[in-house]
Amino acid sequence: MKDRFMLLLYMASVLILTSVHDVLFLSFFLLSLLLISGRDIFALLKKSFISVIFFNFTISISYIIFCLLKNEEWLSYVVLLNIRVFTLTFLTFLFVSKINIFKAVSFYKTLQYLLTISYSQILTYRRSFEDFSLSLKSRLIQKPDRKDAYTFVSRVFSYFFKKSLENSREISQAMRSRGFFID
Structure with missing residues (x-):
């Protein structure tokens, strides 16, 4: 309460x-x-x-x-x-x-379901970003120079953008099959 x-x-x-x-x-x-x-x-x-x-x-x-x-x-x-x-x-x-x-949102099951989906996406992306960061550190002996850092950030951003589009399609289809969108 x-x-x-x-x-x-x-x-x-x-x-x-x-x-x-x-x-x-x-x-x-x-x-x-x-x-x-x-x-x-x-x-x-x-x-x-x-x-x-x-x-x-x-x-x-x-x-x-x-x-x-x-x-x-x-x-x-x-x-x-x-x-x-x-x-x-x-x-x-x-x-x-x-x-x-x-x-706080337990009174409304649909909202709680959407929050659970969003939260799981956040945790997945956070874990993926940490994995990317650790992989970069493990492959370099010294601190990455500016070019390597920009390349890393652009590739990670590209990955997350593509992953977001794929996930949004899948989640939308899953929600539609469960009756969230009434056409």
Whole structure:
């Protein structure tokens, strides 16, 4: 029951965070989340920062350049965007660390089934990525140079992309045969 309540609280928080456009409110909300996180604060901050840095940097720089070319103000929007995205990411990591998501969606069997499929895919991809990383390390005596690292990343990305397409077809067919899609 606690997990269901936390899921509802999480969904309401996401709705609020995406609806409110006040930087002070978002900052206060983030500060509240930081206080709630307790001992996990530094691990959650690190995960959140690593997760959003590329997205936020790319979007922020693009928006700043666009506004500079149009001679428009950009600072308030960039601050709002970055605080909102970081707060939502931190909230999600905090939520996942505090509840059992499978118990939270246990009231709806279809959703629980979809979550199980998604979670098994995540675990499979994580294991595959770890296997790829270990195979790269075992085949090289020294640290890979930039070209080798880029080649590795592009090949792994290609593998995961193809695997995702294959898996989505198979899962879609399996779900259709079990009555998930009523045509």
